[in-house]
Amino acid sequence: MSSPPPPTPPKPPTPPPTSPTRIGGHYPGASSPSPKESGTNASGFKVDNPMPHILCEGNNAQPLDIIGATATDKLVLIMVGLPATGKTHTSKRIQRFLEFFHDIPCQIFNVGEYRRKICGINMPASFYDNDNKEGKRQRAEACDVALADLVNYMGLAGVRVGILDATNSTRERREYVKKVIREKKLGVKVMCIESICNDEELLAENIRTVKLNTPDYKDQPPELAMLDFLQRRENYKKHYESVTDLDGPHVIIHDCKKFIINRIRGYLPLKVVHFVMNLHTLPRTFFFTRHGQSEYNTRGKIGGDSGLSPNGMEYARRLGKWAKERVCVVDGKEVPARLWTSTLRRTKETAQFIDHPTIEAKFDDGFQHDWIQMRPMARRNLDELYAGSCDGMTYKEIEDVFPEEFKARQSDKLAYRYPRGESYMDVILRLEPLAHEMERTREPIMIIGHQGILRILYAYFMGLKREDAPYVTIPLNHVLKLNPHAYGCKEERTCLLSKMEMVADGQDEPITSMPVKANMKRVGSKNRIEELLRE
Numbered sequence: 001m002s003s004p005p006p007p008t009p010p011k012p013p014t015p016p017p018t019s020p021t022r023i024g025g026h027y028p029g030a031s032s033p034s035p036k037e038s039g040t041n042a043s044g045f046k047v048d049n050p051m052p053h054i055l056c057e058g059n060n061a062q063p064l065d066i067i068g069a070t071a072t073d074k075l076v077l078i079m080v081g082l083p084a085t086g087k088t089h090t091s092k093r094i095q096r097f098l099e100f101f102h103d104i105p106c107q108i109f110n111v112g113e114y115r116r117k118i119c120g121i122n123m124p125a126s127f128y129d130n131d132n133k134e135g136k137r138q139r140a141e142a143c144d145v146a147l148a149d150l151v152n153y154m155g156l157a158g159v160r161v162g163i164l165d166a167t168n169s170t171r172e173r174r175e176y177v178k179k180v181i182r183e184k185k186l187g188v189k190v191m192c193i194e195s196i197c198n199d200e201e202l203l204a205e206n207i208r209t210v211k212l213n214t215p216d217y218k219d220q221p222p223e224l225a226m227l228d229f230l231q232r233r234e235n236y237k238k239h240y241e242s243v244t245d246l247d248g249p250h251v252i253i254h255d256c257k258k259f260i261i262n263r264i265r266g267y268l269p270l271k272v273v274h275f276v277m278n279l280h281t282l283p284r285t286f287f288f289t290r291h292g293q294s295e296y297n298t299r300g301k302i303g304g305d306s307g308l309s310p311n312g313m314e315y316a317r318r319l320g321k322w323a324k325e326r327v328c329v330v331d332g333k334e335v336p337a338r339l340w341t342s343t344l345r346r347t348k349e350t351a352q353f354i355d356h357p358t359i360e361a362k363f364d365d366g367f368q369h370d371w372i373q374m375r376p377m378a379r380r381n382l383d384e385l386y387a388g389s390c391d392g393m394t395y396k397e398i399e400d401v402f403p404e405e406f407k408a409r410q411s412d413k414l415a416y417r418y419p420r421g422e423s424y425m426d427v428i429l430r431l432e433p434l435a436h437e438m439e440r441t442r443e444p445i446m447i448i449g450h451q452g453i454l455r456i457l458y459a460y461f462m463g464l465k466r467e468d469a470p471y472v473t474i475p476l477n478h479v480l481k482l483n484p485h486a487y488g489c490k491e492e493r494t495c496l497l498s499k500m501e502m503v504a505d506g507q508d509e510p511i512t513s514m515p516v517k518a519n520m521k522r523v524g525s526k527n528r529i530e531e532l533l534r535e
Contacts, residue, residue, distance in 0.1 A: 045397070045401040047391075047392050047393055047397075048392070049301070049304060049391060049392025049393070051295075051296075051304050051305050051306045051307075051345075051392075052303075052304060052305065052391055052392055053303045053304055053305050053344065053383075053384070053386060053387075053391050053392075054305070072159060072267070072268075073159065073188070073189050073266055073267075073268055074154055074159060074160055074161070074162075074186065074187065074188040074189065075160075075161045075162075075188060075189045075190075075191065075268050075269060075272070076150065076154060076161075076162045076163075076164065076181060076188050076189070076190045076191070077091075077094065077161065077162070077163045077164070077191055077192075077193055077272070078164050078168055078174060078177055078178075078190065078191070078192045078193070079091055079163065079164060079165045079166060079168065079192075079193055079194075079195070080167070080168045080169070080174065080192050080193065080194035080195070080242075080243055081167065081169075081194055081195035081196065081197075082167065082169065082196075082197075082233055082236050082237060082240060083167065083211065083229070083232060083233050083236060084197070084203055084206045084207045084210065084211050084229070084233065085195040085196060085197040085203075085206070086195045086197065086206060086253075086256070086279075086281040086486075087165055087166075087167075087193075087195050088110065088165055088210070088486055089210070089279075089281050089485075089486040090193065090195060090253075090276060090279055091108050091110075091163045091165045092108065092486060092487070093275075093279055093439065094106070094161075094163065094272060094275065094276065095107070095108055095161075095163065096460070096463065097275050097435070098161055098271075098272075100428075100459070100460050100466055101428060101429075101431075101432045101435065101460075102271070103466070104159055104160065104161060104268075105158070105159075105160040105161070106160065106161040106162075106163065107153055107160075107161075107162055107163070108163045108165050109146040109147075109149055109150045109153075109162065109163065109164050109165065110146070110165040110166070111139075111142055111143050111146045111164070111165065111166035111167075112165075112166070112214075112216075114142040114143075114145050114146045115138070115139060115142035116215060116216070117142075118138060118141060118142050118145070119138050119139075119142070121215045121216055121218065122216060122217075122218070122220070123135075123216065124228065125228050125229075125231035125232040125235060126235075127139075128232045128235045128236060129235040130235070130238070130239055143166060143173075146164065146166070147164065147177060147180055150162045150164055151180065151181065151184050151186070154181070154184075154186050154188050155184065155186055159268070161268070161272075162188075164177060167236055167240075168192075169236050169239060169240045169241065170239060170240070170241050171241045171244075171246065171247065174192065174243075174247055178190055178248075189249070189266060189268075189269060190248065190249070191248075191249045191250060191251070191264065191269055191272070192243050192247050192248070192249070192250035192251070193250070193251050193253070193272075193276065194242065194243040194250065194251070194252045194253065195253045196242070196252065196253065196254050196255070197255055198254070198255060199255045202255060202256075202281065202282070205281070205282070205283075206281055207226065207229060207230075209283070209485065209486075210485075210486050210487075211229055212225050212226065212229070213487075217229070245262060248263065249262060249263045249264050249265070249269065250262050250263075251264070251273055251276060253276065253279075256279065256280035256281060256282075259276075259277050261273060274436070275436065275439070278436045278437070278439045278440035279439055279440075280439075280440070280442065281486075282364065282442055283483065283485070284438075284441070284442070284444075284483065284484055285444040285445075285481065285482070285483055286438065286444070286445050286446075286447065286457075286461070286481070286482045286484075287323075287327055287444065287445065287446040287447065287479055287480070287481055287482075288447050288449070288454045288457065288458060288474070288479070288480040288482065289319065289350075289446070289447070289448055289449075289454075289478065289479045289480070290448075290449065290450060290451055290454060290474055290475075290476055290478075291308070291312065291344075291346040291347045291349070291350040291448055291449070291450065292308045292309075292311065292312025292313065292314070292315035292316045292319075292346070292349070292350045292476070292477070293308065293309045293311040293312035293315065293476055293477075293502070294306045294307065294308055294309060294312055294346040295307055295308070295309050296392070297309065297312075297476070298311075299394070300394045300395070300396075301392055301393065301394055302387050302390065302391070302392070302393065302394070302395070303384060303386065303387040303390070303391035303392055304391060304392045305344050305345050305346075306345065306346060307345050307346060307349055308346055308349045308350065311497070311502045312346070312349070312350065313349070314497060314501075315350070315476070315477050315496060315497045316349060316350045316351070316352060316353050317353050318496045318497060319350060319351075319353065319354070319448075319479070319496060320352075320353030320354045320355065321353075322479065322494070322496055323337075323339075323354050323374065323446060324354070324355055326494075327374070327444055327446050328373055328374065328444075330444075334359060334373075335361075335443070335444065336359070336361040336363075336371045336373065336443045337373060337374050337443055337444045337445070337446065338374065338375075338377070338441065338443050338444070338445045338446070339351060339354060339374040339375065339376050339377065339445075339446050339448070340377050340378075340379055340382060340445060340446070340447045340448070340449075341376060341377070341378050341379070341382065341447075341448045341449070342378065342379065342380070342382035342383045342384065342448075342449055342450060342453070343378045343379070343380050343382075343383055344383055344384065344450075347378075347382070347448045347449060347450070348376070348378065350448050351376055351448050354374050354376075354446075355373065355374070356372055356373055356374055356375055356376075357372075357373050358370050358371065358372055358373070359371050359373055363442070364442060374446070379434065381430050381431055381433065381434045382434070382447065382449045382450070382453050383450070383453070384449075384450035384451075384452055384453060385418075385421075385422050385423075385424065385426075385427050385450070385452035385453070386418070386421045386422040387418045387421045387422075388417075388418040388419050388420035388421020388422070389402075389418065389419040389420050389421065390402065390405070390418050390419070390421065391421070402419070405418070405419060413470040413471070414466060414467050414469070414470055424452065424455075424456065424469060424470050427452060427453065427456055428456055428466065428469075431453070431456050431457065431460075434457075435457070435460060438457075451474045452470075454474045454480075455469050455470060455472040455474060456469050458472055458474065458480065458482070459472055461482050461484050461489050462482070462489050462491065463488065463489065475495075476497075477495060477496055477497035477498070477502075478493055478494065478495050478496070479493070479494045479496065480492070480493055481493075481494070
């Protein structure tokens, strides 16, 4: 006889249902109902959103999935080059890029600043002659003090980048710097970046716009300052030794056009090289403007893909005329210019009155060809921060339906991610490639975008901290003109359509949607606080 089957073990008790765990703004296994089918968001709240912002990849897709490695190494960059070749400009752009887009601490040790503190300013060209023993000794002292500070900085914990900004004009000097770093056993990678400028026009522009405005030539007549600086450059040139394979990993930049790359390895060094290859020292101009007032603006809704209101259409007409006169013309001469928009309807409609004539243009590479003026280029990188489940809602509706989300956004606006949507940190990631292109482009660029996007780009070029970017005010109906340079960025704002001319601009956000920063005093009435937040 066969034995009876073993008893079936009792099933474990079913655990009580729990609410889904939110991971990075998403709920595992969840998918958003199609707005076309239900008109509801993830909470079941019926959203009046007839014109939603729809992702082509799918309902629950990341708006631009960017997955990359992270830096694990420390890196020292030794700048090399004669005076006025763009070393400081390159150093400052590298620092800005790494700190803003990658949150990597980066510090520049400019030997010229140390020299001015030790030796004073207005030192004559003869001070930089190697035959001047005392001058040579003092310059070496300044370099040693800067190098000591660099070593101390690189000894701190964590990934970081230190930049020694100096001529470092001989191989002996560069070997000395690397020897000191090796002896400290800091475990850092070292890379040389040499800047060579043989283009006389470019060199003259660098001297006029940068060097003659330094403290070394304060209150000196421009003609005498130019002669003295050229003699200083000749004194360095007599003993100058260009970077070779013996210097180890390096990049050599010829007139911002030709690049020689040697033995570069690792995530962080390659990031730097890729960025440097997009840099140039020519003057640049960017024009930032938000789209004209949209239908959703008038209703206080965020996101969506609505068209322009009558006020927005009027702004678009005025912008078309203004762009023709102010963007495409410099010093009375028509110049090639670019136009970028997002892929969303309201930015494209704002660009519709901008003319696109074909002109004959000559470029800095010496070539001349036809150019379609302000040819529209729609870029997904410029699409507005995606509000996910909150797309098409008003701030009051978000507060009522998603009170916890509303509170979370108040506590950390930079890192907060909308359910199934984006955060400002996500936007920073997807704008990195665009920043490369903006650094590379020579022609003026007009960007018709959205407040969230323009906040990030504005903060990057104006030198603001990432955490301050979400609080930058980019008002409707204004054009912001930015002129980045080696030591900062000049800004001009032009209003093309005032609030007095509009029936309503839809921009009076509830005070709770723009949290008061800790260092901002609550003074006066609610209207006064709103005024402070809009500044």
